[in-house]
Amino acid sequence: MKNIELSRIFAQIAEILKIKEENPFKIRAYEKVALILENLPVDIETIYRQGGLNNIPGVGESIAQKIEEYLTTGKISYYEELKASVPAGVIELLDIPEVGPKTAKLLYEQLNIDSLEKLEEVVRQQRVRNLPGMGEKSENNILRGIELYKRQKERFLLGRALPLAEEIIGSLSKLKEVDKINYAGSLRRKKETIGDIDILVTSQKPERIMQTFVSLPQVREVLAEGPTKSSVLTREDIHVDVRVVEPRSFGAALQYFTGSKAHNIKLRELAVRRGLKINEYGVFETKTGERIAGEEEEEVYRILDLSFIPPELREDRGEIEAAQQNRLPQLVESSQIKGDLHLHTKWSDGAHTIRQMAEEAKKKGYDYLAITDHSQSLKFAGGLTEERLKEQIEEVKKLDQELEGITLLAGIEVDIKSDGSLDFSDEILSRLDIVIAAIHSGFKQESKVLTERIVKAMQNKFVHIIAHPTGRLLGYREPYQLDMERIIEVAADTRTILELNAQPERLDLSDVYCRRAKEQGVQLSIGTDAHSREGLAVMELGVATARRGWLEEKDVVNTLPLAKLIERLKNK
Ligand SMILES: [Zn+2]
Ligand SMILES: [Zn+2]
Structure with missing residues (x-):
């Protein structure tokens, strides 16, 4: 998680330096390290603890110091100073997709724009299109950027809010004064992003709960402290409310505060x-x-x-x-998941070996694990060449013999190239137990072209699964312009499995598309896309999204016992 936070800070440093027209080499250095951190498969805190910051490419002494400062104090003083040297509103503009430093500077200098509100106004008045270097298209792009930004601004990923809520509940549960406790709201509904966290408690001694809550180490600022309700902001800027309710009202309050509003109405x-x-x-x-x-x-x-x-x-x-009508679905449960079908190892851009990933999967009680590293055209991610893939297949077979209690499947995450062809020949793909195909470039192609790329991949009889089908990155990138109806239809016709990628910023397919796929008779596979042992844990988020998509055990292929799974893959 800190990798992304740091990456964004360094990217913003680069942008502010650009506004200030500073040394291009310095700017380039920050941009480079931002990109490296964003794609770094290992947790930066782990690297720091092992004293390895200087081994990260692009990280010199000065940047290493800033990373250390952030990890130990939660702040970088250079960044704070830099921010203070530019009007705050101008920096906020940089957070809007489609507004880079050049545009921000132009808007500030020519139209005196130093806030989101002012920018919205001039865009609506169509005054931006007449600025030098701008036009109708860039103006529309900015408008779309503003909408995306506003929608995501106040929201946090489920993957971030859920562990925080569990930590807080864990601390409060230790008090003997706590009887019942649970979180409510969109978090309990496991929405992919969360506004704030609501916690409900019953207790004979509310004061004690409130005192403990407002002095938890996660709290940055106490917004309100009352006898039965308190609000705080956490260090990560998440708003958390704790409310003490009477025991005889606990169920009603939990129902009420869980929502959604539409459901309750x-x-x-x-x-x-x-x-x-x-x-x-x-x-x-x-x-x-x-x-x-x-x-x-x-x-x-x-x-x-x-x-x-x-x-x-x-x-x-x-x-x-x-x-x-007593026909609610029997929703899939975490305990029904028998294996993970999407992950990366040291062979491409993962942090751990095949053996380490397998041992971790065993600990989770899985029966099988598919090894699916990247293919050759993803050079930045250490994609496997044909030769390396052949070697890996041998290695997977060997380890599968050695390891007790878990079956390894040899697989690949094969890249769907921009012309829709696959990164490996059918001959190579036919040697694998499992093939997942995915798009990793050319996101901005026209809808028709993008859709046909995926359709073509699904028509290949060796492709079992399409990974992260819509490519969305929550708060960061909109889904590709795909014709999802057509994709789901072809998936049904070709018996291709669609993935529900469990990465917190992906959760792709979304709940709505999961349900649509199920209705059309398409099965899903919940995959973590883990790049480290720890990454296998996000399966929980995938299962939560599957449940929001009304999926049952039979809709999810990695609930199948091994023999049945292999049969399912064979008869695509
Ligand atoms: Zn991928
Ligand atoms: Zn992947």
Whole structure:
């Protein structure tokens, strides 16, 4: 996680230096290190602890010092000073996709733009297109950039918010004064990005909970401290609320604060028709005001004659109707996952050996693991040549013999080149147990061209899975302009599996497309795309997204026992 944070800081340093028209070599050095950190497969903190910062290409003494400063203090003073030397609003402009330092400088100098609001205004007045070097197209791009930026600004990745919430709950649970505790909100619904974290507690001694909460080490600033509700900002700028509720209201409050709003509105309508009232305190008879439920969340649903709706489904996407008819899906669970089908090792850009990855997978209780390094055209990622791949297949076979309790599958993440051809011949692909294909370049091609690249790959009988199909990077890159209906249709026709990539910034396919794929009879594979042992842990996020996409055990191929999985792959 810190890799990306640091990469963004260095990229921003480079951009500010550009605004200030400083030495191009210095600027280039920061840009280079930003790119290296972004693609570094190993956690920067691990490297720092092992004293290896100076071994990272592009990291000299001065940059190493800044990395160390950030890892030990959470700040880089040079960066803070630099930021202070330019109007704050101009720096914010740099966070908008499509606004680089040149544009920011131009906007500031010519139109005195030093805030997002002012920029929005002049874009809407179509005044940007007349600036030197700009035009209608660049103006539209900026407008799209502003929209993307606004949507993502206040949101954090599930992969970042979930561990934080679990840490806080872990600390508070140690207090003997805590009875029940849970997080609610979009986090409990496991949305891919989260606004803030809401935690609910029951306790006889609320003061003690509040004191402990506001003095946790994760807290940077206390926004409000009250007898039953407190709010803080964490070091990562995530807003966390803790609320103490009465035991007899805990279930109702949990239901209420979990949302979504649309789901709750529909529930309240159902209740009204039955002469009931539901709120965060309980379920009440409208006429008499008598409380009839509220302690347990299940009761709220039972009273409305609904089966219990898992939080991940509460989006008003048909789950209430399904609960009325007792036909809710039996959602896939982490414990049903029998292996990981997408990961990288030292053979390409991963941090660990095949053996290390296999041992870690064994610890997770997996039965099988597919080794899927990059193919030759991804040179920056250490992609395997034909020769190296052949060697790796031998190595995988050998290790598979040696290792007890886990089966290794020889695979590849073969690149789909810009003309739609694959990076290896069918002859090579036919030697592998599993082939996943993916796009890693040419994202800006026209929709038709991009779609046909993937379609062509799916029509190859040796390609089993399409990895991270839409290419989105949350808060960073929009999905490719693909015709997903066509892709799902061809996947169904060719029996190609679509991946749900579990990387926190990908979660690709999204919940909505997962469900669409399932409806069309397409199966999914949840893969971590791990580049290190630790990376295997994000499977949990993939399963959460699968559940939001209504997926059941039968929809996910890596819940299959080994023999069945091999059969499924063979009869694509
Ligand atoms: Zn990939
Ligand atoms: Zn990959």
